[in-house]
Amino acid sequence: MNFEKILEYQRIDQEILALENEVNKSKERANLAAAKNNIAKSTEIINRLKDEAAALLVSYNSVQDKIDKLKAELDEYEGVLDGVQDVAETDYHIKKVSAIVDNISALEKEVALGSKRIDDINDKYKKTWEQGVKDTAVFKAAKAEYDKLVEDYRPQVVEKVNARDALKDDIPPKMLDVYNSLRSAKKMPAFVPYDGKSSGCCPRCGMEVANDTLSKLKNPGDYAECPNCRRILYIPEK
Ligand SMILES: [Zn+2]
Incomplete structure (x- = not known):
């Protein structure tokens, strides 16, 4: 078998691969990858914060529901002691009311903590967003530089690809x-x-x-x- 053509094909092809390799190992490519990575990190943080905020909102609503129910229960006690003479019964009602009040205040503490966490999330979200805007600008610049590099390489790559592909018909x-x-x-x-x-x-x-x-x-x-x-x-x- 005559290997002349396939070897010529291989020689040019290796030159093409070498050029691709230069592009792949360029600082432009590395910068682009790093910029992409930074955006991915910000996006991940943003998504996590969104998820956490959504979960907090659900739990906030359910705690708020509990508070509303307890407050409604409390309303039912209004005036209940007016007609009560019995000390034991009075004591019983007072205990009930104070248990409800304790529950409400515990839940309100929960709400306050949740609301503080929401503030923290908002804060972090804002900072991450601002970072993301900066990262996007860096990415765009890196992309432009990388595109320019690819564009600079294109003529010689195209020339070699054409020379290589012209041999195809002569190879089994x-x-x-x-x-x-x-x-x-x-x-x-x-x-x-x-x-x-x-x-x-x-x-x-x-x-x-x-x-x-x-x-x-x-x-x-x-x-x-x-x-x-x-x-x-x-x-x-x-
Ligand atoms: Zn081998």
Whole structure:
């Protein structure tokens, strides 16, 4: 098999990957990722505060309901002592009333605590929101810089992609499929020259290649799949 075209394809493709790699490792990309991360953090805090506020509102309403019921109960006692002569009965009613009053004051304390927490949440929400606005501005600037970098790289990437893709028609589709699946598996280079100096090991993954694979690699143009990393080993033309 002649590997000339696929090797040329691979060479250009590796140059494209190298350019992509430069973009991926750029400070612009890192800044963008960091800015994105900050926004995600603020958003998470905002959502948590919203959830907590909603839960507090539910519990506030239920406590308020309890207070209203107790107050209504209290109203029923109004004037009840007027007609009562019996000391024990008076005592009984007073105990009842004071128990209700205690309950109400405990619940009102709860409301006060809840209301303080709501204030805290509001405060935190406002601060986080302001931070989020700042983060968004930073993100927009980082995005613009990253986009500019990508734009700067685009002409050379496009040129290489065109040169690479122009070779496609001259490469057997099956060979291209094998290449692409190795590429997606990040096994580059996918086609590896096997020159005999590798003493029975795959030059890329270093694993020993079994004899039945080696037996396929005798003459220039021969090729075989490495049983371990699945790369295509081939004997270069002289
Ligand atoms: Zn291998």
